Amino acid sequence: MNTVTTPKPRLTTSAMIASIASEGQRTRAAPFGKALVELAAQRPDIVGMTADLSKYTDLHLFAQAYPERFFQMGMAEQLLMGAAGGLAKEGFVPFATTYAVFATRRAYDFMHQVIAEENLNVKIVCALPGLTTGYGPSHQAAEDLAMMRAMPGMTVIDPCDAHEIEQATPIIAAHKGPVYMRLLRGQVPLVLDEYGYQFELGKAKIIRDGRDVLFISTGLMTMRALEAAQALQRDSVDVAVLHVPTLKPLDAETIAREAAKSSRLVVVAENHSTIGGLGEAVAGVLMRAGVHPAFRQIALPDEFLDAGALPTLHDRYGISTDAVVASVKSWL
C-alpha cells in the first residue's frame, strides 16, 4: 500500500481586512461604529469624516445614522486631516477615519501643522494597524505608532479588543486635544470584559498577575499575551500581563513599578516595528528609572513585511500566540 503524504495546506490571503479573531473566539461587530453612533446621540458636536473608507472603518454606521454630520472627503488624506482641523476650529469634534498607513504616511504634515500645532480636537481613528492585513507594505502600518508618538501634543492609543474600543470612544471624545487611535473593525475579538477591565486614558493596568514573566503589551498583543500566559501556565510558568493601551502619554510610573517587582523577565509585546513603539518607550522608561530587569522585545522586524495569509505572517514574524509562547520558553 502506498502511503500518501498530505502536504500542509497553503493558506491564501484573505480579504483586505481579515478578522484577527481566532476560530470560536467571542467577537463583537463594529464596536467603534456602534459606540460612535450611540455617543453622537448625546453629542451634536461630533462629526464623522473619511477618505473613501467608511465601510472599512465601521464609520458607515455613523453616516447612516447622521447623514448631515457625515463628510465624505474622497480619497484625499491631506484634505481629510486639514478639513478635520477646519471643522474642529469651528467647534466640532471630528472623528476622521482611514487606514493607518494613509493617515500617517501620506498626511503627516497635515496632522502635525493643522491639527497638533493648534491642539485641535480631532480624533484620528485608523484601521489596519501594524500587521493586520496580508496585502503587503502598502497597507501594513508597521511604523505608525513611532510616527504618531513623535508628534508633540498627540495622544496615542492602541486598544486591545471590542470591549476597550467601546469604552475608549466616548473617553477620547471627552478628552480635549488631538488623539490617534488604532482601530480593529468588523468582527472584533472580545477579551477584556472577562477581566472586569475598564479603559482609562493614560493608564496601564495589570490584567493578570504572575511571578515569572511580566508581559508589557499594547493593542491586540495583549490578547496574545493573555493567551500565551494560559499556555505557559500549563508548563508552570507564571505570567503577568500589564496592558498599556495609551502609548502617549505613557504611564511610566506603573511600568517602572511593575518592572521593578521581583526578578521577572520583562517581555514587551506590540503589533508594531521594533523601532519607536512600546518596546523602545518602555526601555527608555526603565533606563531613566534605574530599573534593569532581563528585557526582551516581541515586535515586527524593521523590514518591509511579506504579503500572504495573516496567520502565516503572524507566525513568521513572531506575534502569533504559538510564536510568543515559543519565544518566552526560549528566554527562560
Added chain:
Amino acid sequence: MSSIAALKDCAYRIRRYALRMGEVQGQGYIGQALGLADALAVAYGHAMTFRPEDPEWEGRDRFLLSHGHYAIAHYAALIEAGILPLEELETYGSDDSRLPMSGMATYTPGMEISGGSLGQGLIVGVGMALGLRLKGNPAFVYNSMSDGELDEGSTWEAAMSAAHHGLGNLICMVDINNQQADGPSSQILKFEPIADKWAAFGWFVQRVNGNDLAGVLAAFDAARQHDQAQPRVILLDTLMGKGVPFLEQREKNHFIRVDPPEWQQALAILDAQHAGATA
C-alpha cells in the same frame, strides 16, 4: 460702499506698516507684501465683517493666511483693521513677539491658521466652510495663497472638494506675482491656463489686476454676491514691490534685496507718491 480714495489710503497705510516692519527686521517678504497690499485693503477695508476688539467673534469672516511667509503683509492689514496695535510692529520677528516671521494662529490675534507649510490653507478653509454651513453661520472663509501653492497637490484636493460640497461660503485669493523660491512660478511648474483650471474644477472664477483697486473691489463684491452654490476664486495678478518704483524694478527674487538705507528711502517715496496722489 467703500470709496476708492478711502481704499487707496488703506492700501498706503498697509504698505507703510509693512515697510516699517521690514526695517525693524532688516529683511522680510516686502516685495510680496507691497504686491498684495491692495487686495488686503479691499478685504479688510471693504469686504470682510469683523470686530476689531473681538477677533474671535463668532460672526466674523475668517481670513486664512495659507502662505505664512506673507505674515508681514497680514500683520500690516491687522494693524490697519485695528486688531493689532500699531506700536507692536516694532517687535516684528523679535524674540517673544506675537508677530513671528511666519504667521501662526497660536501667536497672533486675527491670525486664523498656522500657515507656512504651503498648500494647507485651502483645505482648512474647506473644513471651516463645511463647519460654518452646518452651524448655519453666514460668514465667509477667505483663503489667501500664493501662485507657488498651485504646485501642491493638496490645493487641488481642496479645489475638488470645495466644488463637490458646493461651498459658496469659500473665497480663495491667489496672489499671482510669478515668483517662487527657485524662480518664476511659470517656469518652476507651469500653472497656466490657471483660470480654466479653477473653472474646470467647478469654481466661480475671476482674474483681475491685483493692483487695480477698482477691479479688485468689483471682484470681491462679485465673489460675495455670486448666487450659485459654488466656491469662488479671485486670481490676482500682482507686481512685487508695488508702490515703490525702485523695488518694482529690482531684480526679481523670492526675497527682494533691500539695503539698510533703502527702507527710509522707500517710505519717503511711498509718502510722497501718496501725498501727490491725494493732493
